[in-house]
Amino acid sequence: MTDAQPSYVLLRHRDIPTINQLDVYKANGGFAAFEKVVKTMQPGAVVDVVKASGLRGRGGAGFPTGMKWSFIDNKAFPHYVVANADESEPGTFKDREIMESNPFQFLEGLAICAFAVQANAAYVYLRGEFWQVAKILDQKIADMEAAGLLGDNLFGTKYSLRLYTHLGAGAYICGEETAMLESLEGKMGQPRLRPPFPPAVGLYGKPTIVNNVETLTNVPPILDKGADWFRTYGTPKSPGVKIFSLSGCVNKPGNYELPLGTTFRDLIYKYGGGVPGDRKVKAIMPAGASSSLIVATEQALDTAMDYESVPSVGAQLGSASVIVVDESISIDWLLNKTLHFFKHESCGKCTPCREGTYWMMHIAERIHHHEGTPEDVELLRTVAGQIKGKCFCALGEFSIEAVLTGLERFPEDFRIAVEARK
Amino acid sequence: MNQLAQNFPSNMLVKKYASEIEAILAKYPFDQKRSAVMPMLYLAQRDGGFVTKQAMHEIGEVLEITATEVASIVGFYSLYYDEPAGKYRVQVCADLPCALRGADEFLQKLCQNLGIKVGETTPDGAVTVESVMCLAGCDKAPMFQVQGAGSANGDDYIAYHENQTVESAMAVVEALRAKK
Numbered sequence: 001m002t003d004a005q006p007s008y009v010l011l012r013h014r015d016i017p018t019i020n021q022l023d024v025y026k027a028n029g030g031f032a033a034f035e036k037v038v039k040t041m042q043p044g045a046v047v048d049v050v051k052a053s054g055l056r057g058r059g060g061a062g063f064p065t066g067m068k069w070s071f072i073d074n075k076a077f078p079h080y081v082v083a084n085a086d087e088s089e090p091g092t093f094k095d096r097e098i099m100e101s102n103p104f105q106f107l108e109g110l111a112i113c114a115f116a117v118q119a120n121a122a123y124v125y126l127r128g129e130f131w132q133v134a135k136i137l138d139q140k141i142a143d144m145e146a147a148g149l150l151g152d153n154l155f156g157t158k159y160s161l162r163l164y165t166h167l168g169a170g171a172y173i174c175g176e177e178t179a180m181l182e183s184l185e186g187k188m189g190q191p192r193l194r195p196p197f198p199p200a201v202g203l204y205g206k207p208t209i210v211n212n213v214e215t216l217t218n219v220p221p222i223l224d225k226g227a228d229w230f231r232t233y234g235t236p237k238s239p240g241v242k243i244f245s246l247s248g249c250v251n252k253p254g255n256y257e258l259p260l261g262t263t264f265r266d267l268i269y270k271y272g273g274g275v276p277g278d279r280k281v282k283a284i285m286p287a288g289a290s291s292s293l294i295v296a297t298e299q300a301l302d303t304a305m306d307y308e309s310v311p312s313v314g315a316q317l318g319s320a321s322v323i324v325v326d327e328s329i330s331i332d333w334l335l336n337k338t339l340h341f342f343k344h345e346s347c348g349k350c351t352p353c354r355e356g357t358y359w360m361m362h363i364a365e366r367i368h369h370h371e372g373t374p375e376d377v378e379l380l381r382t383v384a385g386q387i388k389g390k391c392f393c394a395l396g397e398f399s400i401e402a403v404l405t406g407l408e409r410f411p412e413d414f415r416i417a418v419e420a421r422k
Numbered sequence: 423m424n425q426l427a428q429n430f431p432s433n434m435l436v437k438k439y440a441s442e443i444e445a446i447l448a449k450y451p452f453d454q455k456r457s458a459v460m461p462m463l464y465l466a467q468r469d470g471g472f473v474t475k476q477a478m479h480e481i482g483e484v485l486e487i488t489a490t491e492v493a494s495i496v497g498f499y500s501l502y503y504d505e506p507a508g509k510y511r512v513q514v515c516a517d518l519p520c521a522l523r524g525a526d527e528f529l530q531k532l533c534q535n536l537g538i539k540v541g542e543t544t545p546d547g548a549v550t551v552e553s554v555m556c557l558a559g560c561d562k563a564p565m566f567q568v569q570g571a572g573s574a575n576g577d578d579y580i581a582y583h584e585n586q587t588v589e590s591a592m593a594v595v596e597a598l599r600a601k602k
Contacts (some may be wrong), residue, residue: 090517090556128464128501129557129567131580164449169460170500172555186456186485188498204454245560247519253561289518289556321560323519337518341555347498 009233009241010217011257013101022143025104031149033223034108038115039155046116050219052227054239059084059212060287060319062307071199072117073207080208081114081122082184083216086168086175088127090341091288091321094243094255095213099133102217103140107163109216112223114161117209121162125180128169137165172345176393177210179347190349191393214243234260238306242320246272249279249326265301268324275326283325283410286310287318289338290398292405293331314405331410332417335403336368342399353396356387360403370420377414381407426484435480439465443484455485459495463502468579471570472503501569508543508550510570510598516553519560528564529553531588536595548599559584566591568598
């Protein structure tokens with residue numbers, strides 16, 4: 001790679017620190033893609049380019065983005081687009097950096113998505129704690145309006161678009177797309193039964209596309225440089241770059257934009273600077289608190305981080321929020337932490353999740369505080385097994401991933417915890 | 423006189439924030455006013471540090487929903503409160519990634535220095551320290567947010583403080599106390 005070539009596709013502020021200013025963003029090719037699609041392309045053709053790029057949703061599910069856009073119901077109007085900026089998975093902090101430091105690329109992606117599905121209004125749903133981020137975006141949206149990039153008759157066409165921010169108020173469940181729509185409608189953030197999916201029945205009962213911030217930030221360069229260019233990064237089935245949020249027991253935690261398919265070893269050691277005190281990695285959670293626990297064998301460390309490879313070591317890539325757990329950490333402590341989180345965040349709509357997370361938390365707390373018996377370990381396993389496959393949405397299903405894999409893959413930690421019982 | 427203020431002459435929230443409420447309502451379709459409930463709750467809460475029963479009634483009146491429906495939103499979401507606490511809420515993330523970087527010890531020591539337990543308010547009523555769920559600042563732990571109008575970062579109702587030590591956090595607390 002020569003100096004003339006940029007090193008970043010998404011975190012472009014690391015190459016160009018003032019890219020959060022509209023004139024700088026425009027001087028570096030910003031909004032050329034939006035103007036091109038509005039002036040010269042049919043909406044369906046935009047969808048086709050995104051389909052051809054192979055871009056997959058970066059929020060966790062990895063669903064093909066272009067395919068999602070193509071599901072929009074063109075018999076009912078108006079259409080809406082909602083950007084998922086709820087970023088609440090423990091270990092995930094990538095969307096925040098994009099919105100704080102490269103906001104226009106995200107907003108341009110949102111605008112292109114809105115044109116592609118013929119929506120005239122789009123919302124950015126931010127978690128309530130992102131008060132300062134929302135203030136930044138409001139200012140950037142005002143800058144776009146003043147520059148004629150939002151409003152009526154854009155670029156002399158009949159297309160009009162307006163963007164709005166909307167703050168949540170502290171509820172992990174609102175990252176689930178239908179709970180987010182409920183919340184945006186002014187209700188408790190509890191998931192809806194699917195189908196119908198949002199592209200058919202979404203916000204206010206109208207066809208709606210919900211996409212993650214990072215997903216949308218990929219869209220301007222794809223329209224600018226083409227699907228083939230995008231596929232020069234990553235793997236054939238997981239093309240493109242991905243922002244890996246690295247946290248936990250590492251010397252240099254942070255966001256790392258790398259091609260999909262980079263190994264855990266490179267992320268943790270080459271980029272993350274290794275583990276404090278040169279301790280050994282014990283476990284890896286590649287998808288935040290919702291992860292299965294990967295046993296950090298040599299083979300696991302050499303596994304490629306893409307949607308297809310991570311399941312070979314018994315986990316999912318998800319949102320690529322990689323939490324590193326070193327040998328000084330006991331897994332009974334870790335489960336006590338994740339279960340407090342899920343118990344707090346269960347929305348209460350369905351019984352397996354509401355009651356299951358409550359009881360799992362209490363059993364895990366007992367075991368961790370050396371008040372548990374061997375029967376408690378079996379009880380925890382049983383309760384988790386009873387939750388599995390019975391929840392209304394993914395929150396409950398994800399709450400048991402670390403529990404079941406922790407008990408199965410690190411039984412020694414639980415044996416020690418219950419033997420320490422006084 | 424503002425149209426809203428004319429429509430709701432005895433609504434104190436409207437009286438005080440008519441133009442803010444109009445700007446909020448303009449974000450949503452005219453027949454979907456209920457969407458404004460969360461931003462309006464922030465308005466009410468910024469005013470007194472928590473949402474009063476009266477504010478719930480007044481929000482319901484503007485949005486044509488019942489006070490009970492407004493209360494359900496207050497109860498569901500963690501960032502709304504229906505009871506007073508310290509003027510500022512110092513909310514430390516002690517979730518898994520932060521805890522792996524010493525957040526639990528940080529929280530305990532901060533509370534020790536302030537002479538309170540987690541969840542309690544300092545005797546002068548300035549600061550309540552709470553343990554909260556992930557704030558998306560995992561790489562900059564220990565970290566916390568300050569909730570309460572007029573934080574150390576200007577007028578942001580919620581402001582982040584990252585890469586903290588107990589000493590730097592105490593300095594933030596002292597600055598908040600000085601503002602009181």
